[in-house]
Structure formats: structure tokens, C-alpha cells
Amino acid sequence: MYGLIHRPVPPDIDQPQKLKLIDELGRITRFLEGIFEYLRISPASKPLKIIVDLVLALLTNPVAYIDYNIEITETVLNGVPVHIYTPSRQTKPLPVFVFFHGGGWTWFSVGTYNAALRNFANKTNHIVIAVDYRKAPQDVFPAAYEDCLAVTEYVIYNHTNFNIKPDSISVAGDGSGGNLAAAVAITLKDNIRLQLLINPALQMMNFKTPSYIDNNDILAGLTSPEKSAAAWLRYAGMSLDFKPILLQNKHISLKLHSKYWSLINSKERIPKHLNITRRKTVRPKQQSERISVVFDSLVKDYRLCPMFASDVSGVPNAYIITSQYDVLRDEAIMYSDRLQRSGVKVKLRHYFKGFHGFFHFAHKCLLQFKEAKLALDHLVSFLNFQYDTNSG
Numbered sequence: 001m002y003g004l005i006h007r008p009v010p011p012d013i014d015q016p017q018k019l020k021l022i023d024e025l026g027r028i029t030r031f032l033e034g035i036f037e038y039l040r041i042s043p044a045s046k047p048l049k050i051i052v053d054l055v056l057a058l059l060t061n062p063v064a065y066i067d068y069n070i071e072i073t074e075t076v077l078n079g080v081p082v083h084i085y086t087p088s089r090q091t092k093p094l095p096v097f098v099f100f101h102g103g104g105w106t107w108f109s110v111g112t113y114n115a116a117l118r119n120f121a122n123k124t125n126h127i128v129i130a131v132d133y134r135k136a137p138q139d140v141f142p143a144a145y146e147d148c149l150a151v152t153e154y155v156i157y158n159h160t161n162f163n164i165k166p167d168s169i170s171v172a173g174d175g176s177g178g179n180l181a182a183a184v185a186i187t188l189k190d191n192i193r194l195q196l197l198i199n200p201a202l203q204m205m206n207f208k209t210p211s212y213i214d215n216n217d218i219l220a221g222l223t224s225p226e227k228s229a230a231a232w233l234r235y236a237g238m239s240l241d242f243k244p245i246l247l248q249n250k251h252i253s254l255k256l257h258s259k260y261w262s263l264i265n266s267k268e269r270i271p272k273h274l275n276i277t278r279r280k281t282v283r284p285k286q287q288s289e290r291i292s293v294v295f296d297s298l299v300k301d302y303r304l305c306p307m308f309a310s311d312v313s314g315v316p317n318a319y320i321i322t323s324q325y326d327v328l329r330d331e332a333i334m335y336s337d338r339l340q341r342s343g344v345k346v347k348l349r350h351y352f353k354g355f356h357g358f359f360h361f362a363h364k365c366l367l368q369f370k371e372a373k374l375a376l377d378h379l380v381s382f383l384n385f386q387y388d389t390n391s392g
């Protein structure tokens with residue numbers, strides 16, 4: 001309670017009391033995780049996941065049900081459970097987003113996102129196929145990626161079953177879901193029209209980019225180096241004992257870090273005119289020989305770290321949303337720079353009042369944020385201009 005009342009939040013954030021509540025809930029969850037970890041009990045057990053899902057669902061789903069004129073179908077595609085959100089008043093073929101939810105590859109579900117996805121489908125006038133992919137630590141990499149790929153491939157090759165507008169299949173995701181969307185977009189680059197990446201997690205090589213340093217403990221319940229490192233380790237199927245080594249950037253060989261340095265170098269990749277940070281990516285000077293062999297192989301796999309894909313030319317055009325208060329901020333901006341240099345059309349939208357996960361609160365609910373609604377409005381305007389989704 002003391003933290004909820006007295007803990008400061010960034011002064012430029014609108015609706016600070018709402019943000020304090022979300023941040024404190026995240027801090028409490030992280031505290032409980034720490035206790036479980038100390039006792040050598042998995043904090044991401046299924047019972048705890050159910051509780052976390054219920055709490056977030058209560059906060060993000062409005063007290064009075066709003067259907068947004070959306071029909072919801074629960075089914076299985078290619079062996080993977082999905083929820084399909086279809087605008088109910090549309091008879092013409094519509095574009096589609098195959099959507100991958102966030103939660104560090106570990107938490108949440110499509111059900112948690114239910115109200116947000118109904119609103120998203122309604123506002124964008126898209127069919128939304130949300131994938132309930134397998135999650136860590138029960139199912140580790142590449143399980144989530146394979147589920148998302150399987151559903152997207154099914155939609156591509158069976159698009160006539162969904163009344164989908166030809167050549168209008170896009171992928172989307174937030175946080176870890178943005179990671180999955182970027183990876184699937186690379187794999188299926190010839191069949192995807194747009195990749196919508198919202199606060200995406202794109203690399204586990206360097207945990208000392210400017211945004212990791214800037215956001216070390218500002219909103220630690222929502223975004224922090226420790227939370228990010230733990231999420232990556234769970235997804236990769238690695239012990240959380242490696243977390244201190246990741247946070248010191250000692251888990252990758254200096255040779256591989258040198259190879260990819262230009263892709264993670266904020267001085268080269270973050271345009272100065274954005275005026276986002278004055279810091280620079282910290283280059284590691286040490287490595288753990290025993291550990292780096294394992295982590296090098298993980299980082300080189302674009303399915304896990306899309307940022308370091310050997311070739312991104314020809315990948316789908318991208319709409320990328322970043323937030324000032326997010327440890328993942330800079331890798332998304334640097335990835336957008338790489339895409340642009342590779343000839344990919346990119347629309348980068350940075351929100352100085354945004355925080356990690358903010359886009360989840362664009363709909364009418366107890367925790368709706370103005371910045372989230374603005375971000376969704378910007379996306380809708382972009383889609384209407386690009387694809388004319390509201391005309392015949």
C-alpha cells in the first residue's frame with residue numbers, strides 16, 4: 001500500500017494512479033516469483049498462471065460487457081487452439097491479423113486479451129485470429145514459435161475458409177508476441193503483408209542498451225532488466241541461475257558480440273532526432289567461455305532473436321510501436337533502422353508517455369489509458385490509408 005501511494009512514476013505519464021496500480025501488482029508478482037525461485041519452486045506453475053490470468057482479466061475486461069459487434073469463435077487450427085474475432089456486420093472479405101499475445105512467453109492467454117482483441121478487431125475492421133500458443137517453462141523454445149507458425153501457415157493456405165481479403169494476411173504481437181510475429185514474418189516473408197510489432201522483444205544478446213539502463217527501476221513491476229532476463233531464460237529452457245550472467249552481458253562470446261555489434265550499437269542505429277536517450281549501448285569486455293557456447297547458438301537463431309537474422313531484405317513492411325518506459329524500446333528502434341536500410345518500408349511510432357504493455361489498455365476498461373487509445377487511433381488511420389479497410 002505504501003508503494004501504491006508514495007512510489008513515484010514518470011512525471012509525464014497521464015493517469016499516474018492507474019499506472020501505479022499496475023506497477024505495484026507487477027512488483028508484488030515479481031516478489032512472489034523471487035520467493036518461489038529461492039525455494040527452488042517454479043514460479044510459473046500452472047496454478048499461479050491461472051491466478052495471474054484472472055487478475056489481469058478482471059482489470060482489463062469492462063464490468064459491463066461490450067461486444068463491439070464482434071463474433072468470437074473458439075477452434076483449433078493445425079492442432080493449435082485459437083480465438084477468431086470477426087466483425088459481425090461485414091459480409092465482404094476482410095484483411096486478417098494473426099495475433100500473438102505477450103507475457104514473456106510464459107504468462108497470460110488469449111482469454112486475458114479478450115476485451116482488448118474485440119476492440120482491436122472492431123477498430124481496425126480486421127478479422128483477428130489470436131493464437132493460444134504453448135508457453136514456458138512447461139514448453140520451451142521453439143514451441144511457441146512453432147505454434148504461431150503453424151496457425152499462420154494454415155490461414156495462408158486456407159484463407160478462403162475465413163472470408164479473408166486476398167493478399168491481406170498480417171501478423172501482429174506485443175512484447176514476446178512481437179518477437180513471435182517478427183520471427184514468423186521472416187519465415188513466411190513472401191506470404192505476409194504487414195508485421196505489426198508492439199513493444200517487441202527481439203534480442204537476448206545485450207542487456208545494457210540505453211533503454212535497459214534508462215528503465216532499470218522506473219516501472220520495475222512492468223519492465224526491468226531482471227524481468228526480461230528471466231523471461232528469455234524460461235523461453236530458452238535455461239536455468240534462472242544464469243540471470244546475473246545475462247545482466248552482466250557475460251553470456252555471449254566477445255567474437256559473436258563483435259559480429260553483431262553494428263546491429264545493437266545505439267550510436268549508429270538510434271536516430272538522434274528522435275531525442276529518446278543520451279546513453280549508448282555498453283559493449284561487454286568479458287565472457288564466460290563455458291556458458292557462451294550455449295548462448296551463442298541461441299542468439300544466432302533468428303526464430304529466437306529476429307534482430308540478428310542473417311538477411312532481412314524482403315521481409316514484410318512493418319508498423320512498429322515503441323514506448324519510452326520500456327527496456328525493449330531501443331532494440332525495436334534499432335531493428336526498424338535495420339529494416340529500413342534493407343529496403344523494407346517501416347512506420348515507427350514512438351510514444352513518450354507509453355510504457356511496456358500500454359497498448360493493451362486502449363479499450364474501455366478500469367485501466368484505459370489515453371496514450372493507448374491514441375496509439376490505436378494512429379494504427380487505425382494507418383490501416384485505413386494503406387488498405388482502405390472501411391470501404392468496399
